[in-house]
Amino acid sequence: MFGYSSQMQRQPFENARITLADVAREAGVSAITVSRALRQPDKVSPKVRDRILRVVSRLGYVPDAAASALASTRTNVVALLVPSLTNAVFSDLLRGVYDAVETTPLTVQIGNFRYSPSKEEALIRTFLHQRPAGVILSGVDQTDAARTMLEQARCPVVQTMDLSDRPIDRIIGFSQRDAGRCVAEHLIAAGYRRPGFIGARMDPRSHARLAGYRDALEAAGLLDRHRFVNTPQPSSVGLGGQLFTDLLAAAPDTDAVFCTNDDLAAGALFETQRRSIRVPDDMGICGFNDLEMSRHLVPPLTTVATPRYAIGRGAIALVVNAGDPQVDAAETDVRLNASLVPRGTTRTL
Amino acid sequence: MFGYSSQMQRQPFENARITLADVAREAGVSAITVSRALRQPDKVSPKVRDRILRVVSRLGYVPDAAASALASTRTNVVALLVPSLTNAVFSDLLRGVYDAVETTPLTVQIGNFRYSPSKEEALIRTFLHQRPAGVILSGVDQTDAARTMLEQARCPVVQTMDLSDRPIDRIIGFSQRDAGRCVAEHLIAAGYRRPGFIGARMDPRSHARLAGYRDALEAAGLLDRHRFVNTPQPSSVGLGGQLFTDLLAAAPDTDAVFCTNDDLAAGALFETQRRSIRVPDDMGICGFNDLEMSRHLVPPLTTVATPRYAIGRGAIALVVNAGDPQVDAAETDVRLNASLVPRGTTRTL
DNA sequence: CTGTTAGCGCGTTCAC
DNA sequence: GTGAACGCGCTAACAG
Numbered sequence: 164m165f166g167y168s169s170q171m172q173r174q175p176f177e178n179a180r181i182t183l184a185d186v187a188r189e190a191g192v193s194a195i196t197v198s199r200a201l202r203q204p205d206k207v208s209p210k211v212r213d214r215i216l217r218v219v220s221r222l223g224y225v226p227d228a229a230a231s232a233l234a235s236t237r238t239n240v241v242a243l244l245v246p247s248l249t250n251a252v253f254s255d256l257l258r259g260v261y262d263a264v265e266t267t268p269l270t271v272q273i274g275n276f277r278y279s280p281s282k283e284e285a286l287i288r289t290f291l292h293q294r295p296a297g298v299i300l301s302g303v304d305q306t307d308a309a310r311t312m313l314e315q316a317r318c319p320v321v322q323t324m325d326l327s328d329r330p331i332d333r334i335i336g337f338s339q340r341d342a343g344r345c346v347a348e349h350l351i352a353a354g355y356r357r358p359g360f361i362g363a364r365m366d367p368r369s370h371a372r373l374a375g376y377r378d379a380l381e382a383a384g385l386l387d388r389h390r391f392v393n394t395p396q397p398s399s400v401g402l403g404g405q406l407f408t409d410l411l412a413a414a415p416d417t418d419a420v421f422c423t424n425d426d427l428a429a430g431a432l433f434e435t436q437r438r439s440i441r442v443p444d445d446m447g448i449c450g451f452n453d454l455e456m457s458r459h460l461v462p463p464l465t466t467v468a469t470p471r472y473a474i475g476r477g478a479i480a481l482v483v484n485a486g487d488p489q490v491d492a493a494e495t496d497v498r499l500n501a502s503l504v505p506r507g508t509t510r511t512l
Numbered sequence: 513m514f515g516y517s518s519q520m521q522r523q524p525f526e527n528a529r530i531t532l533a534d535v536a537r538e539a540g541v542s543a544i545t546v547s548r549a550l551r552q553p554d555k556v557s558p559k560v561r562d563r564i565l566r567v568v569s570r571l572g573y574v575p576d577a578a579a580s581a582l583a584s585t586r587t588n589v590v591a592l593l594v595p596s597l598t599n600a601v602f603s604d605l606l607r608g609v610y611d612a613v614e615t616t617p618l619t620v621q622i623g624n625f626r627y628s629p630s631k632e633e634a635l636i637r638t639f640l641h642q643r644p645a646g647v648i649l650s651g652v653d654q655t656d657a658a659r660t661m662l663e664q665a666r667c668p669v670v671q672t673m674d675l676s677d678r679p680i681d682r683i684i685g686f687s688q689r690d691a692g693r694c695v696a697e698h699l700i701a702a703g704y705r706r707p708g709f710i711g712a713r714m715d716p717r718s719h720a721r722l723a724g725y726r727d728a729l730e731a732a733g734l735l736d737r738h739r740f741v742n743t744p745q746p747s748s749v750g751l752g753g754q755l756f757t758d759l760l761a762a763a764p765d766t767d768a769v770f771c772t773n774d775d776l777a778a779g780a781l782f783e784t785q786r787r788s789i790r791v792p793d794d795m796g797i798c799g800f801n802d803l804e805m806s807r808h809l810v811p812p813l814t815t816v817a818t819p820r821y822a823i824g825r826g827a828i829a830l831v832v833n834a835g836d837p838q839v840d841a842a843e844t845d846v847r848l849n850a851s852l853v854p855r856g857t858t859r860t861l
Numbered sequence: 862c863t864g865t866t867a868g869c870g871c872g873t874t875c876a877c
Numbered sequence: 878g879t880g881a882a883c884g885c886g887c888t889a890a891c892a893g
Binding site for chain 2: 869870871872873
Binding site for chain 2: 878879880881884885886887
């Protein structure tokens with residue numbers, strides 16, 4: 164089922180693949196010198212290097228990744244593990260990763276573990292067997308078995324999107340907990356006194372945000388467990404409307420809601436329009452992530468801007484500079500900030 | 513910069529990598545028999561096969577992709593070329609591709625060509641050199657040089673998202689042109705007489721939709737070149753509001769607008785809210801793609817539902833069954849449908 | 862700075 | 878149905 168019969172194959176792409184040996188012969192050097200000229204140019208004399216590079220481009224030589232991987236026991240593949248491909252958060256992370264990778268010889272392979280820690284573990288095992296150049300993880304909550312494998316990996320491992328007291332190796336993110344706390348403080352400062360929460364398919368980071376949010380409410384004496392609604396269903400705009408409806412059914416006097424992401428918040432906002440609930444006067448809404456759409460909603464959505472794209476870029480930087488002795492001493496624990504952006508769905512202070 | 517000094521490496525992941533030879537020894541057969549038991553199970557006697565599989569799982573043997581690729585001159589990598597990672601259209605395609613790939617030994621590598629045909633060509637060249645198991649393209653408008661390379665590729669090549677008279681190899685998509693025509697007909701039937709258009713960073717598929725839309729307007733005698741606005745900037749919700757504003761500035765009596773995607777349409781809709789323009793009575797709005805959010809807008813957005821996810825899945829199916837002689841005769845030119853979904857932003861017929 | 866030797870782990874080819 | 882020999886294209890380790 165997965166092999167190709169020779170009949171189906173069309174013309175060969177090249178009559179004869181051009182190899183290192185071909186380049187070496189043309190340039191009058193040995194194969195290894197060509198290899199070096201390409202990978203460690205400064206270890207080859209400028210004169211020879213130039214000659215080689217000229218031949219390389221004349222012949223259109225392209226190194227064979229498989230052969231290189233086999234010989235060096237190292238690939239140029241970075242494994243990127245994400246819990247979802249739907250979530251806009253991860254498409255921004257992805258974009259950062261791909262943009263950063265363009266200036267490197269690295270290649271990315273995505274694994275989607277669908278919010279399942281055991282599936283994440285399985286993917287890690289598979290990827291690690293291919294001797295990746297690096298592994299980039301979403302979050303800091305891998306299984307113990309996964310941690311053990313990653314700690315023994317012969318490559319940089321980068322956790323992202325949150326902070327951790329005991330990172331596996333390198334890490335870049337922001338405090339999800341502080342972000343949640345920040346939202347509560349904003350709502351309280353804006354005068355809301357009966358704030359609630361809606362969440363969908365909560366991952367560990369959503370839980371961290373929720374914990375921070377609850378903490379701050381509790382400290383202010385405003386915690387009411389009836390105002391917290393969530394569901395295992397995947398997040399969506401439609402679901403936001405539904406959960407908001409559920410919240411109002413459970414606690415009708417709720418006067419503000421923190422939505423664990425902007426999709427839910429948009430759905431909640433649309434629901435207030437349908438019900439003619441006045442935002443921000445009678446209901447405050449705060450989202451999370453600051454998606455592009457959010458600032459254009461009517462009214463524009465108060466939310467928390469998160470550095471997803473920067474995290475993607477930074478994660479690749481952490482993979483790349485892991486090999487650089489000069490940068491190695493540098494920061495491998497990068498702390499970024501998420502910042503609350505007050506807009507029209509919450510009262511101005 | 514991209515090598516790793518041995519100092520930085522932590523403990524080895526395995527003390528000794530388990531190879532085919534290890535399994536073979538334990539099972540009392542030769543390496544090639546193990547190889548066959550894994551790849552062509554029916555060519556090995558059930559008894560031996562069972563024994564081998566047991567040893568494989570006991571030892572935790574995982575085949576080395578690089579060695580396999582080198583020996584067979586074939587990888588299990590499918591190259592997926594997309595013009596954007598931001599656009600929700602491609603994240604759905606992606607999701608379909610990744611979901612379908614899970615039941616196969618294939619692996620996906622994404623190339624983002626950022627709407628640049630020459631960059632697409634370069635990526636194709638690079639990928640083809642790695643002997644992929646297949647190539648999946650977005651659209652049908654590759655450069656001539658790219659076509660030539662692809663025609664000579666030793667692997668299935670799948671074009672997607674549109675139809676073509678002369679596909680390179682296999683193709684799965686829907687008629688962008690018909691979809692555009694359909695929108696015009698809907699607006700006309702709904703009684704709009706001064707319909708316009710807004711578009712952003714138009715790719716060949718947007719142009720095809722636009723062409724169909726124009727054709728139908730022209731046939732109805734409703735074509736007015738002043739009502740067509742577009743920009744090379746990347747599409748976004750914010751831009752939708754801006755382009756809609758531009759359109760009204762250029763042709764204030766416009767009474768309906770086809771937006772080349774739902775992001776623009778949402779932005780246009782939000783702008784009508786800010787301006788208190790009555791939708792759908794005084795202004796009809798039609799989007800394209802039917803994103804999840806669209807049906808939840810207020811009012812819900814009339815749009816065209818496109819089978820992006822199905823295309824992703826189908827593209828992988830076309831790669832996979834390229835090797836299957838039984839299915840080979842089957843359809844390699846899959847035509848799906850896009851269908852207009854009338855909702856609250858256009859008048860009911 | 863450059864070359865020689867050896868082998869990475871597997872699949873192809875052909876023999877049995 | 879099973880195996881032996883060979884080589885895929887490249888790089889590590891050493892020698893010079």
